Structures are given as structure tokens and as C-alpha cells.
Amino acid sequence: MTKIKELVKEQAEKHGRARTSLMPILQEVVRSENYLSEEAMEAIAEELDLSTADVFGTASFYTFLDTVPRGKYVIRVCKTITCHMKGKDEIIRTISDMLKIKLGETTTDKKFSLLQANCLGWCHKGPVMLINDEVYPEITPEKVTEIVNQYLKKG
Template identity: 50%
Template sequence: MMNLDSTVTVAVKKFGAEREQLLPVLQYVVSKEKWLSEDTLAEVARVFDMSAAEVYGVASFYSFLDTEARGEYVIRVCRTISCDMSGKEAIMEALQKTLRISVGETSSDRKFTLLETNCIGWCAEGPAMLVNDEAYTNLTPEKVVEVLQGYMNRT
């Protein structure tokens, strides 16, 4: 487990602690740790000399700056209309059935978190989903299971 303070410190060394660097720093921490813990937010607030509530306010505004614990692989299924019409429900069912979790939950081994997201720009190739930063399109229930299998087998 990586030291939380050190991720913030590394990010601040990279970007600086001026107000306009708040988003880059938060994004950097999320890229390393998948989410922003209470300690991280408090640490960022201290380094930026801002109130913790304000940092939380900024983080909570952005869907991709999670303030709840997330697994190693965060799956975001597009819920917007074109993906929905091209079969998003079946994709979601396959994911829930395979991972044995509902939307918003994280698997007990902390490997997967299942979420919905607004449009991710793959309307022409729906249904689509993201696993961390990787996009998967033209999904079918079978293809989803295959994708999951790939992640499960990663060490």
C-alpha cells in the first residue's frame, strides 16, 4: 500500500500548490489510488491552504474524482440514451451477475467497482463502458464476461 501523504507530495512537487493546480493534483492522486480518501483531501487542503470542505466541494463536483473507496478496476457503464437503447441493461446485468455486486458497490476482494456514467462519447459504438481509462465498445454480454476475465487474470 502506497503512503497517502507521499502521493499528494509527489503530485504537488509535479504541479505546484497554486489554486489552479488543484484539479491536476486531485486527478494525479486518483490516477494512482483510484479515489480520494479523507486523509488525502485533508492533506490537499492543508498544502493548498484551503478549507477541507472546499476541496471536498471541488472533488464531489466531478464524477471521476471519487470520494468513496474504489476497487482496483473501476467500471463505468454509459447510461446515456444511445447506449441505453443499444442494450446497456443486458450489459449491466452481465456485469452484476459476474461480479456479484450492484451498481455503486465494490467487490469484496476490492478488485472491481461497478458504476454508471453519463455520456463518454462512444454513442456510435454503444453500448460502451470504461474500465479505468480503457474504453470498451460494441459490448455484448459475452464480450463483457471476456473483458472481466482478462482483468481477473491480471496480477
């Protein structure tokens, strides 16, 4: 059994095999694999007795359930109005220069992906970004350089 299949099985045991378990299982796989591969979605379909199309159809609806490979650390910069007003473009430029990737891209070492997100719910403390589940409000180009450097050291 491959690693993915094992992970899916383990999650199905944990959450159960009802349709209501689909979201938690998809979320767990993304957490551990950074995205949902075809193999993962096929395994989930098999465990939950669903069609693969159904699993893909559900996963592809949700922004955070990536079906293309992403880095270990997914950076999502909020792009909605207040963060736009408070300088999210400069934040993106800073990160983009540091990591040498454009929006939507992943570093060649598969460590970082740089994305934009719709309103993250921190409009009074914009600009704001998420790195995986971690939130960083009130960022500036200087602060963001420091934060990304910490992640670079993290390995």
C-alpha cells in the same frame, strides 16, 4: 509521513501549489488510490493552503473524483439514450452476475466497482464502457464476459 501525504507532497512539487493545480492533484490521487480519502483531502488542503471544505467541495462536484472507496478497476457503463437503446442493461446484468455486485457496489476484494456513467461519446458504437481510462465500444454480453475475465486474471 504516511504514504498518502508523501504522494500528495510529490504531486504538489510536480504541479505546483497554485489553485490551478488542484484538479491535476486530485486526479492523480484518484488514479493511484482509487478514491479521495479524508486523509488525502486534508493533505491536499494543507499542501495547497486551502480549507479542507474547499477541497471536498471541489472534489465532490466531479463524478470521476470519487470520495468513497472504489475498486482497483472502476467499470463505468454508459447509460445515456443510445447505449440504453442498444442494450446497456444486459451488459450491466452480465457484469453484475459475474462479479456478484450490484450497481454502485465494489467487490469485497476491492478489485472492481460497477457504476453507470452519462454519455461517454461513443453513441455510434454503443453500448460502451470504460474500465478506468480504457474504453470498450460495441460490447455484447459475450464480449464483456471475455473482457472482465481478462481483468480477473490480471490481479
